[in-house]
Amino acid sequence: MHKTALVLFSGGQDSTTCLAHALSRYERVETVAFDYRQRHSVELQARLSVLQSLRTQFPAWAPKLCDDHLLDLGVLGQVSETSLTRDMAFKMEQGGLPNTFVPGRNLLFLTLAAALAYRRGLEVIVTGVCETDYSGYPDCRDDTMKAMQLALSLGMDRRFLIETPLMWIDKADTWVLAHQLGGQALVDLIIEHSHTCYLGDRVHRHDWGWGCGNCPACELRAKGFYLYQGRLGTA
Numbered sequence: 001m002h003k004t005a006l007v008l009f010s011g012g013q014d015s016t017t018c019l020a021h022a023l024s025r026y027e028r029v030e031t032v033a034f035d036y037r038q039r040h041s042v043e044l045q046a047r048l049s050v051l052q053s054l055r056t057q058f059p060a061w062a063p064k065l066c067d068d069h070l071l072d073l074g075v076l077g078q079v080s081e082t083s084l085t086r087d088m089a090f091k092m093e094q095g096g097l098p099n100t101f102v103p104g105r106n107l108l109f110l111t112l113a114a115a116l117a118y119r120r121g122l123e124v125i126v127t128g129v130c131e132t133d134y135s136g137y138p139d140c141r142d143d144t145m146k147a148m149q150l151a152l153s154l155g156m157d158r159r160f161l162i163e164t165p166l167m168w169i170d171k172a173d174t175w176v177l178a179h180q181l182g183g184q185a186l187v188d189l190i191i192e193h194s195h196t197c198y199l200g201d202r203v204h205r206h207d208w209g210w211g212c213g214n215c216p217a218c219e220l221r222a223k224g225f226y227l228y229q230g231r232l233g234t235a
Helices: 013-023 043-057 074-079 105-120 142-156 171-193 216-234
Strands: 004-008 028-035 065-072 124-126 161-163
Touching: 004 013, 004 105, 013 028, 013 043, 013 124, 013 171, 028 043, 028 105, 043 065, 043 171, 065 105, 105 124, 105 142, 142 161, 171 216
Parallel strands: 004 028, 004 124, 028 065, 124 161
Antiparallel strands: none
């Protein structure tokens, strides 16, 4: 049975839910984030607020929540002409992918996470990718995750498990999962402290949290939140 995990933790709704999932399952959990010169770099500060709030509000999880790591991945920003790393409007590209797609991002994230997990003696790598209502990113697909798990396990000669708790659920059910894991307290924590907005807006406060309300990330988060509230009402 696995006892340790490394969570790819950006400080957004999805990764916060994944972190709660890991804390409910494993004895020792560490977190890692990446500074790739993203426009919404405010998430790198928001994640620290989430970690502090988790330790304070969930004392049963606090002893399990161990070291946090921030890795400099500026080279990704240098080679990425995308709306997440450049000041440009969000749009769909001719190839059918949104220009929020950062080529190779999750592949690099997982490779570095595996290297860190190897050094730290961590068995499971947890990431919040999903196929259900994502933006068409090929590096979020289940097949990609399975291929990465095999490649990393072979390349490092250590068996890693890549766990994707959100792979087959939509954003509304991600809110539901958070409620199941930590009740209304965890939902409120995600609303108040996590960050999703691609523009890094921490000025405008909505029912579902902080953000511009108009970028693709905000729209998806808001839609999921109101669907979640509807599902709670009919449960």
